[in-house]
Amino acid sequence: MKGSWFNFFKDKEKLEFTKEVFEDSMKALDEDLMIYLRHADKGAKVLECCCGPGYTAIPLSHHFNVTAFDRDSGVLDYARSNAVKFGKNITFKELDFFDIEGEFGTDSFDACSSGGVLEHFSRKDVRRLIDLQLKVAPVVFASMPLGEGGGEKRKNEWGIVKYEYDSRDWIEDVLNGYNIIEYRTLPYKPEKMRFREFMAVIGRKSREKGCLICNESR
Numbered sequence: 740m741k742g743s744w745f746n747f748f749k750d751k752e753k754l755e756f757t758k759e760v761f762e763d764s765m766k767a768l769d770e771d772l773m774i775y776l777r778h779a780d781k782g783a784k785v786l787e788c789c790c791g792p793g794y795t796a797i798p799l800s801h802h803f804n805v806t807a808f809d810r811d812s813g814v815l816d817y818a819r820s821n822a823v824k825f826g827k828n829i830t831f832k833e834l835d836f837f838d839i840e841g842e843f844g845t846d847s848f849d850a851c852s853s854g855g856v857l858e859h860f861s862r863k864d865v866r867r868l869i870d871l872q873l874k875v876a877p878v879v880f881a882s883m884p885l886g887e888g889g890g891e892k893r894k895n896e897w898g899i900v901k902y903e904y905d906s907r908d909w910i911e912d913v914l915n916g917y918n919i920i921e922y923r924t925l926p927y928k929p930e931k932m933r934f935r936e937f938m939a940v941i942g943r944k945s946r947e948k949g950c951l952i953c954n955e956s957r
């Protein structure tokens with residue numbers, strides 16, 4: 740995933756949290772908290788991948804023991820200062836997603852999580868990144884806005900690449916063959932978000948396959 744994320748967040752005035760932004764991000768996590776808590780105990784060690792300014796990492800730190808990383812040092816500086824004001828149990832690291840196994844080692848976390856990240860990678864790289872996450876933790880939470888479908892590669896004005904995966908692309912193609920324990924889609928929420936969101940919980944193959952909980956709204 741190349742392109743300037745720092746400039747994207749800066750231009751959208753999304754680098755620095757206000758109290759209202761923090762409260763909104765806590766509310767956004769509430770939508771997903773039951774899903775997290777079905778697969779990770781309160782206080783569990785969670786690796787938040789590509790944390791950006793902390794929109795998911797900081798709310799998660801109020802429920803879990805979070806290690807968050809991003810490879811953009813400028814974005815990470817803001818995540819750190821946002822966490823000083825609004826975070827709880829959280830530490831940060833400058834790191835590339837592809838280096839997590841080397842950095843942390845096998846089974847170093849109870850779960851890995853990412854939000855708004857995997858749709859920026861090709862199918863092949865998404866699968867590499869899921870494999871890496873399943874090495875460092877037994878459970879992966881992956882949430883992403885849904886695209887138009889078909890997986891077409893697009894680039895925005897900040898040079899950030901995104902692939903147009905819809906929920907069918909995720910389930911039947913990109914994540915095909917993985918042990919998807921649970922997934923759900925959220926509809927558009929016009930007041931806060933412009934997109935539909937998809938979230939999948941992926942386990943290791945060796946884990947006993949639970950009954951698939953699917954909460955899909957079309």
Ligand SMILES: C[S@@+](CC[C@H](N)C(=O)[O-])C[C@H]1O[C@@H](n2cnc3c(N)ncnc32)[C@H](O)[C@@H]1O
Pocket residue numbers: 740741744745788789790791792793794795796808809810811814834835836837853854855856
């Ligand atoms: C959409 S933002 C993530 C937002 C974040 N999940 C949040 O809740 O605030 C994507 C982030 O991924 C980071 N990123 C992109 N490629 C990366 C990589 N290979 N390794 C680490 N971070 C990466 C970018 O710097 C950017 O901050």
